[in-house]
Amino acid sequence: GIQVEQxxxxxxxQEGANSTLRCNFSDSVNNLQWFHQNPWxxxxxxxxIPSGTKQNGRLSATTVATERYSLLYISSSQTTDSxxxxxAAKTLTGANNLxxxxxxxxxxxx
Amino acid sequence: SQTIHQWPATxxxxxxxxxxxxxxxxxxxxxxxxWYRQAAGRGLQLLFYxxxxxxxxxEVPQNLxxxxxxxxxxxxxxxxxxxxxxxxxxxxxxxxxxxxxxxxDGTRLSIL
Numbered sequence: 001g002i003q004v005e006q007x008x009x010x011x012x013x014q015e016g017a018n019s020t021l022r023c024n025f026s027d028s029v030n031n032l033q034w035f036h037q038n039p040w041x042x043x044x045x046x047x048x049i050p051s052g053t054k055q056n057g058r059l060s061a062t063t064v065a066t067e068r069y070s071l072l073y074i075s076s077s078q079t080t081d082s083x084x085x086x087x088a089a090k091t092l093t094g095a096n097n098l099x100x101x102x103x104x105x106x107x108x109x110x
Numbered sequence: 111s112q113t114i115h116q117w118p119a120t121x122x123x124x125x126x127x128x129x130x131x132x133x134x135x136x137x138x139x140x141x142x143x144x145w146y147r148q149a150a151g152r153g154l155q156l157l158f159y160x161x162x163x164x165x166x167x168x169e170v171p172q173n174l175x176x177x178x179x180x181x182x183x184x185x186x187x188x189x190x191x192x193x194x195x196x197x198x199x200x201x202x203x204x205x206x207x208x209x210x211x212x213x214x215d216g217t218r219l220s221i222l
Binding site for chain 1: 142144148152153156159161167169198200207208209210211212213216218
């Protein structure tokens with residue numbers, strides 16, 4: 001299946017700082033999603049973004065499908081942004097499921 | 111609107127006991143359904159998916175099985191649990207392969 005790599009694996013930020021999380025994938029995709037897993041384990045959909053750019057409040061994401069990467073931007077980070085951020089992708093052909101990266105663990109300190 | 115429910119939220123079971131986790135999706139018809147497992151501190155691993163009633167695809171050989179007795183119901187089972195079955199189990203759905211996947215709140219399973 002497709003390989004999904006995320007970086008950095010861990011990130012510690014001061015409250016108010018900005019950050020960029022990266023997701024590289026090894027094949028063409030028709031589905032790419034960013035999720036936030038909170039401390040209770042819930043996986044929250046952030047973006048469905050197989051291509052282009054989307055923004056939702058302090059978060060935005062960009063996927064450059066031709067270069068096989070996606071970026072998640074977090075601006076003015078808050079302590080509630082802490083958790084693990086996952087990128088997941090599905091290929092144009094092949095398996096009917098998402099392949100997950102290993103995540104970026106974000107800790108925002110006050 | 112569509113909703114997905116998983117239960118129980120937490121489960122503690124002895125080694126060798128059976129397992130049944132249930133996932134139900136409301137507000138959509140013929141969804142694609144998925145079971146994932148997440149080991150502590152790691153990413154999600156797909157266990158099973160289903161594109162329709164009675165249709166189950168297994169991604170990884172496991173001590174587990176899945177069934178879809180109704181369009182909106184997806185069940186994860188085991189006849190005899192192993193210690194290695196501990197983890198966080200998540201059910202997910204989507205309307206078709208080009209739509210986003212949505213997750214339930216998960217079941218935290220501990221095997222003693």
